[in-house]
Amino acid sequence: MAQRPYIVGNWKMNGTRAMLSEARAIDRAAQRHMKVEVAVAPPFTLVHAVHREAEQIGVGAQDCSPNADGAFTGDISATMVADAGAKFVILGHSERREGYGETSELVRAKADAALEAGLRVIICCGETLETRESGKAEAFVAKQLKVSLPKVEDAGEKISVAYEPIWAIGTGQTATIDDIATMHAMIRKLLIEIYGEEQALEIRILYGGSVKPENATDILGTAEVGGALVGGASLTADSFMSIALAATESVEG
Numbered sequence: 001m002a003q004r005p006y007i008v009g010n011w012k013m014n015g016t017r018a019m020l021s022e023a024r025a026i027d028r029a030a031q032r033h034m035k036v037e038v039a040v041a042p043p044f045t046l047v048h049a050v051h052r053e054a055e056q057i058g059v060g061a062q063d064c065s066p067n068a069d070g071a072f073t074g075d076i077s078a079t080m081v082a083d084a085g086a087k088f089v090i091l092g093h094s095e096r097r098e099g100y101g102e103t104s105e106l107v108r109a110k111a112d113a114a115l116e117a118g119l120r121v122i123i124c125c126g127e128t129l130e131t132r133e134s135g136k137a138e139a140f141v142a143k144q145l146k147v148s149l150p151k152v153e154d155a156g157e158k159i160s161v162a163y164e165p166i167w168a169i170g171t172g173q174t175a176t177i178d179d180i181a182t183m184h185a186m187i188r189k190l191l192i193e194i195y196g197e198e199q200a201l202e203i204r205i206l207y208g209g210s211v212k213p214e215n216a217t218d219i220l221g222t223a224e225v226g227g228a229l230v231g232g233a234s235l236t237a238d239s240f241m242s243i244a245l246a247a248t249e250s251v252e253g
Contacts, residue, residue: 005220005247006160006204006227008122009040009234010062010090016046023050023057025237029244030056036247037227040234041090044076051085060088060122063096066109068116078110078117088120090229092148094166097124104147111150115158122160122206122229123148125187129167137165138186145190155195156202161187162229168209170231177222180207184224213242220250 009026011019023040030038039058042050051059061084065075081089091114092107111121125144127137145161152158163183165175175183184205191200204226207219211228219225220243227247233239 003156003202003204003226004035004037005251006037006039006206007230007240007244007247008038008058008060008090008162008206008227009230009240010093010208011040011042011046011235012062012095012231013043014235015042017049019046019235020049020053022235022237023053026240027054027057029237029241033241033244033248035251036244038241038244039088041088044081044084047081047086048084058087059085060090060119061086062090062093064089064091064110064114064117064119066106066113068113078114078119081114082117082119086119088122089114090122090124090162092124092144094124094126094164094169098166104144107148108150111148115150115152120158120160121150122162124162124164124208124229126164126166126169126209129165132165132167138183141183142186142190145187146194149194155191155199160204160206160227161191162206162208163187164208164229170210172210174210174215174219175207177218180219180225181222184222188224211243213239213246216243216246217249220247 041060041062061081064078091110096102125141127140131140206227206229208229212233
């Protein structure tokens with residue numbers, strides 16, 4: 001049976017304790033949208049605080065180290081993330097790949113560490129505008145995922161994939177519905193090759209990249225779109241839960 005749509009807010013490097021009021025508002029609203037799984041990934045400094053406030057929403061982290069412990073100043077291990085109350089971690093976001101030179105091999109190592117710590121993972125993938133215009137977007141994303149995805153049993157319970165075309169993140173641009181459907185169909189086919197049909201069909205493929213209330217209904221109603229990874233629009237309860245409402249309507253409609 002297909003899982004509920006998964007709406008995940010990535011707060012990125014935003015938020016102090018003053019943002020806990022938004023987390024509480026998101027949590028209260030999520031209790032009215034039980035057909036959708038709602039989660040937020042605040043900065044590390046707020047993971048524990050949001051976890052303590054949350055009754056309904058999932059709480060995760062935006063990254064973790066591939067190392068379990070040791071002399072890695074400034075790093076946060078998956079075990080530490082889990083100890084703070086996180087249940088999942090976002091890995092391989094383009095801002096990590098592009099800004100910090102993270103390779104797909106490193107993403108895979110982080111995923112292995114996260115799974116070992118009992119966390120679920122959201123593996124991100126996506127192409128640049130140059131790659132899309134060259135006609136190589138699908139091949140590029142497939143290569144990213146083949147290297148980034150961990151080998152694991154019960155993949156449907158532990159893994160989600162987030163397709164985020166880099167040129168659409170924070171720019172106000174979104175891929176066309178046809179582009180999204182084509183890429184998600186390719187990703188689904190690849191997941192079946194890697195994990196087998198039974199598990200692969202349980203893996204939710206999220207779309208990210210300037211998702212907002214105005215376009216959420218169309219995006220979430222697209223074939224093989226199992227949710228959304230939301231950036232700026234997740235920073236307020238009103239805009240974020242409008243997207244969750246669109247996901248609810250996609251289930252009911």
